[in-house]
Amino acid sequence: MIGPIDPPTRLLMGPGPINADPRVLRAMSAQLVGQYDPWMTATMNETMELYREVFGTRNEQTFLVDGTSRAGIEAALVSLLEPGDRVLVPVFGRFGHLLVEIAERCRAEVHTIEVPWGEVFPAEQVEDAVRRVRPKVLAVVQGDTSTTMCQPLADLGEICRRHDVLLYCDATASLGGNEFEMDAWGLDVATAGLQKCLGGPSGSAPISVSDRAADVINARKHVEAGIRSDDDVDHGERIASNYLDLAQVMDYWGPRRLNHHTEATTMLYGARECARLLVEEGLAAAVERHALHGRAMLEGVQGLGLRVFGDVDHKMHNVVAVEIPDGVDGDRTRGVLLEEFGIEIGTSFGPLHGKVWRIGTMGYNARTDAVLTTLAALEQVLRTTGGVTAAQEVYAS
Amino acid sequence: MIGPIDPPTRLLMGPGPINADPRVLRAMSAQLVGQYDPWMTATMNETMELYREVFGTRNEQTFLVDGTSRAGIEAALVSLLEPGDRVLVPVFGRFGHLLVEIAERCRAEVHTIEVPWGEVFPAEQVEDAVRRVRPKVLAVVQGDTSTTMCQPLADLGEICRRHDVLLYCDATASLGGNEFEMDAWGLDVATAGLQKCLGGPSGSAPISVSDRAADVINARKHVEAGIRSDDDVDHGERIASNYLDLAQVMDYWGPRRLNHHTEATTMLYGARECARLLVEEGLAAAVERHALHGRAMLEGVQGLGLRVFGDVDHKMHNVVAVEIPDGVDGDRTRGVLLEEFGIEIGTSFGPLHGKVWRIGTMGYNARTDAVLTTLAALEQVLRTTGGVTAAQEVYAS
Structure with a gap:
């Protein structure tokens, strides 16, 4: 028997859709x-x-x-x-x-x-x-x-x-x-x-x-x-x-x-x-809010030592493409963020497939707590993706 | 300033959409x-x-x-x-x-x-x-x-x-x-x-x-x-x-x-x-429910002395076309039902325009109380559409 709708809680920080x-x-x-x-x-x-x-x-x-x-x-x-x-x-x-x-x-x-x-x-x-x-x-x-x-x-x-x-x-x-x-x-x-x-x-x-x-x-x-x-x-x-x-x-x-x-x-x-x-917020204020949180996310990922793709001067306020560092499994990182932290970041299409994550800061999720939580989780996952993960796999096998 | 969504309460008994x-x-x-x-x-x-x-x-x-x-x-x-x-x-x-x-x-x-x-x-x-x-x-x-x-x-x-x-x-x-x-x-x-x-x-x-x-x-x-x-x-x-x-x-x-x-x-x-x-209800039971309430509405309007349009043996369970009696203003009747009783019934298209109302009994509104309330209101409005209305217009003018 199929039960009523009861979705898991997710913080959607990809390129959209985001949380309503x-x-x-x-x-x-x-x-x-x-x-x-x-x-x-x-x-x-x-x-x-x-x-x-x-x-x-x-x-x-x-x-x-x-x-x-x-x-x-x-x-x-x-x-x-x-x-x-x-x-x-x-x-x-x-x-x-x-x-x-x-x-x-x-x-x-x-x-x-x-x-x-x-x-x-x-x-x-x-x-x-x-x-x-x-x-x-x-x-x-x-x-x-x-x-x-x-x-x-x-x-x-x-x-x-x-x-x-x-x-x-x-x-x-x-x-x-x-x-x-x-x-x-x-x-x-x-x-x-x-x-x-x-x-x-x-x-x-x-x-x-x-x-x-x-x-x-x-x-x-x-x-x-x-x-x-x-x-x-x-x-x-x-x-x-x-x-x-x-x-x-x-x-x-x-x-x-x-x-x-x-x-x-x-x-x-x-x-x-x-x-x-x-x-009600005012269109100019909404754009300013997206600019603020977009800049925080951009400088946040740069502060983690990650490189950003594309001409940043012409970047939308609401999404950033983050280059996946050498030696890091991009899909695995996204999987751990989703499964352990309930946070979704985006994969990518075409020539960028497998090369960048796309992280959004938009709409309801253009918020300080959403940005900081995402960065904290990403930092944590990147830190554990190296040696700790290898050890975890030893235990799991 | 435009406020939040706050619709009036309506019982939607037309040919659809009906209340969700x-x-x-x-x-x-x-x-x-x-x-x-x-x-x-x-x-x-x-x-x-x-x-x-x-x-x-x-x-x-x-x-x-x-x-x-x-x-x-x-x-x-x-x-x-x-x-x-x-x-x-x-x-x-x-x-x-x-x-x-x-x-x-x-x-x-x-x-x-x-x-x-x-x-x-x-x-x-x-x-x-x-x-x-x-x-x-x-x-x-x-x-x-x-x-x-x-x-x-x-x-x-x-x-x-x-x-x-x-x-x-x-x-x-x-x-x-x-x-x-x-x-x-x-x-x-x-x-x-x-x-x-x-x-x-x-x-x-x-x-x-x-x-x-x-x-x-x-x-x-x-x-x-x-x-x-x-x-x-x-x-x-x-x-x-x-x-x-x-x-x-x-x-x-x-x-x-x-x-x-x-x-x-x-x-x-x-x-x-x-x-x-x-x-969950079972498709057969849902069809039977629509058949029941459709029959109740059909016989209800006939009981009000109204005639029904079309080949009733091939009528859908969920909607009936009721001929607007001579001397009754169809749109005015619908207007009073909507404004005074909060009940919507349907108008019609093409060759039937101005000739029939369409009354639905479907989905969430295939319910006894919805059928009986609609019939009671319709009976009331039809009763007052004759002489009383003429008198009301005298007073209003």
Whole structure:
């Protein structure tokens, strides 16, 4: 017989997901109301208002996609890109590859530029590529947890306006913990998730869409046969997904309240509380908190004699990649931290696999006790990984 | 300043979403663990095991899609259907139109047959169409809340096997409250949601995939560039969605645990608890409970002198469409029920718009007190909708 949910206690100090803020989980335990209940639609409007502040925007079209952060990315790209449209993706880690992969599935013509893992792009390199490719969309990750790098965006927005390019940004890993100014930087679409600096569980993807991007998307609107009225006229190339069709999702969140999916109410409660807590703290204060704890973790691991991967000047505040010292078994270290201390740190992907641990300090876990406990445990495990471990194995065998 | 979540108390007796079972909300308040924590992967496996029992299947590939029920539908269709593939959709309500709409966006060649709203298809009519169209996939809704009808499936499975057609079923509104025997009926893919008879919130879509359907889907597998190994070879026409690519999602839930999305852990906890409670009750007992309360509601509204829409012999157990009597303002009645009694009943779509209310008895709300309270309030409101209301309006003006 399978029993009720009863997870072990873990301190999640990897690159995300991290522990949810208990206040977010409490908000999510509230009972449901109907989809079109006046309280529900008011709550949806409040959620839009809160995320405008989180994204730093006045975009009317600021709402949630009902899925993980990846659903938000795909919703943005599949709604913006028609088959054959050119898109330029600067790739500086795994999640750049993900943008490429999703854009290819949209049947877009995908162009990439790359820098080695651990670096970011100078604005001129991006502008050269924009000039060469003349894309409809520039799609870029702000913070890529695979390398810990944070791509500066302010100049990219200006370049995109100059060349009449739409700028999409995946801010999943960075939003709330690093400076993000959607309007000031001239971004057209940005998406995120709850499971990083926002301190919630994965499963809801906040998104904001500029007016000019909304126009591009609405030019492709096709209302569903089951609910269309005589006034609904089909436009342009139909968006390839129904679930992730932002033209329809905007009609659901907008004054028309046209039925689409059934809003994931519990995730909405969680997403709203994540944003509410950030707004209450103040976005600048939240970024400063992530900067502080990120610096403490960085200098902490350096103080243990460990080396840090990548261009630290362009590191996100909320995650650091720590080189695994010679002679240390990285997976074994992670295993002991998890099993004996209940602390999770991250492994890594692609070219960094087996070479670095990724340690996060974000959302609810951007706290002094979380940082110090993790460093103390790591120091302890590293100390015992040498001779003591060998002796323990003698006894165990 | 926007305050914490504090919804009004509602008894949700519409066609869904309905109130979540408080035990499900409690399960969802548990803290997160890491994606690859041994406890997490064990919990995912338990969830698969529980949903096998809910779907009535031994399919290895039984898991969750991280989105609302509509995400599950689209995942099934976009993963099965290649551009140009023929699909046959018997349409008997709004959600048949949704299957058409989604299949069209997959660029499939879509064929439909229709019966008037309030009826279901005789098996012979479906077989004739299968013989004529020779589809790759027959895509059918089991229970369509727009009409309250429940399409018999047992014969359709046999027809599909005979003609070598894959059978997909959208069981969102019916699963858990009406008989459903995936293996015995020969279904290939079935999807659901939590917000109907399963007693949870919207936001997770349980799915089960037969071995032969999984083979069709895996023949289109393309592993992402960011995480692929040298052994990964691309096959067939790439699935048009990354997020809803079941070949990748099955690799994430399977022994390979290949990173895809970040599992929506809180929704997973909820989905697991929904299934656990159903399995504990016993699926047959749960169906019987829905039959009992559905019959009580049906005879209750008839006892109020109201007429019921559609072929009642083929009605789902969990929802009834009640004709709005002449001279009664349907929306006003719903408004008074909501505002004065805190009870929500449903409006309706398309050809039934303004003609029927839809009243649900499902999941946590398939309970005697919920049925009797709803009937008492409805009786009271109907009684006062005539002369008293006219008088009240005189006083109000």
